[in-house]
Amino acid sequence: MSIETITLGAGCFWCIENIFARIKGVTSVTSGYADGDIINPSYEQVCSGTTNHAEVVQIAFSPELLSVEQILTVFFAIHNPTTINRQGDDIGSQYRSTILFHNQVQQEIALARIAELTDEKAFDQPIVTTVKAANNFYSAESYHQDYFTNNPENKYCQLVVAKKIQKFLHEFSYLLKDENLLAQAS
Template sequence: MNIIRNLFLIPITLLFINCHAKVKSDTNTTANNIVAKKTILSSAELQKNETAYFASGCFWCVEAIFESVKGVKEVVSGYSGGKEQNPTYEQVAYGRTGHAEAVEVYYDPEVISYSKLVQVFFGSHDPTTFNRQGPDRGAQYRSIAFYKNEEEEKIIRDYIAALEENMVYDAPIVTEIIAFDKFWKAEEYHQDFERRNPNQSYVRAVSVPRLNRFKQNFKSFLKEETH
């Protein structure tokens, strides 16, 4: 499969430098590399695209990463992986549901394949940390790859097998592989949070550096305006 053959074209291990470091403001880190403009698509336009679902820590970070990828038309922050109906941010944040912060990715399969989105997912977070991503701890920040059909499940499992076979990580991958059930859109103030709040302390200290590390290592995946 191309997904395995191209595995080491991307220096995945470089993305996790300082992943566990103490979070602090970096005066040299700016929001200049965040996507500056965004095309708003109607619901009808969005429905022409395929969807994919992932969870890998704070959805502010994950949304910004996927929105920088060519072929991705829209990314929505929300909650998935649990049984609670209509969860709120407060419920999820305090561990009162089984949901994780997740994203809904609308993408054009003629531009980017699901297998490449899986590469983006694994290459933009540390899949070996249990119920944690960077400074964020709790089951709501766990790593999950959701699949909608057998083909997607196989792509995920094959990619994990390739990562493990080639010992890309020093620790076991703990990413959950879950059949997609329901995605609940997060409150409106969470949508495009990183884009709209470039100087917010968490965004400057955690989100922007994470986005910039991804962009440095996945240059061929980026939209022209995000280079």
């Protein structure tokens, strides 16, 4: 089985890491920083807004079990791709909507999906998601990995992340790698 990688930014990485980790065909999800100007930034540096890095998740997946189209369908459903440098109350360039492709096919699929959503008028405002070649990905600190699972009492997790997960479970339960995950989230 072959493995591909795609890197996505959709606001706070805590909000999307847990969602993509639940999808069949995904072999790993790593929260991190990408598309910035300094080597191996810290969370504090990225949050300062001075590094140009985006908070992202790097997703390793089996294209035999999960298509790039399916990944991008979930991606566009779980965040607002029409706000520049913002997702809800999270404001700053580190929260931008971005697709960092790892090959030309991913680039073509991403651009086609944005064109399709635009033609369908799927959103009230224009999509501002950037599509760029992946570069300089740095894994976030260990305490950021699997953050929602490890910090269920965190208010941000309860108020923001949990709502995104519930939306995903409602709309995409057919993509779950383990149906027990649906019961656990209820």
